Amino acid sequence: MKLKKSRYKRTCKECKSTINKGDLYGQKTIALGSKKDGQNETYDGFAVTVHYMRIPVDVCKTCCEVKSCK
Numbered sequence: 001m002k003l004k005k006s007r008y009k010r011t012c013k014e015c016k017s018t019i020n021k022g023d024l025y026g027q028k029t030i031a032l033g034s035k036k037d038g039q040n041e042t043y044d045g046f047a048v049t050v051h052y053m054r055i056p057v058d059v060c061k062t063c064c065e066v067k068s069c070k
C-alpha cells in the first residue's frame, strides 16, 4: 500500500493514534453494511442506513506495516 504525507491532523482508525501533519499515513478500504442490507449502523457517530458500501479510512504508518492493508 502506498503511504502518503498527511496534509492535516487525522486519526488512525486502527489504533486511534494521532497522525500529525507531515506524517506518513495510508488509506485502506473497509466494508460497511456487510450485515443485512438496510440495517442501521453507526460510524464515527453518524447513524447511517447502509447498503453494502466500501469507504476509505486513514491508518497510521505503523498499522500499515503491521497489518497487511491494501
Ligand SMILES: [Zn+2]
Pocket (backbone or CB within 6 Å): 012, 013, 014, 015, 016, 017, 059, 060, 061, 062, 063, 064
Ligand atoms: Zn495506527
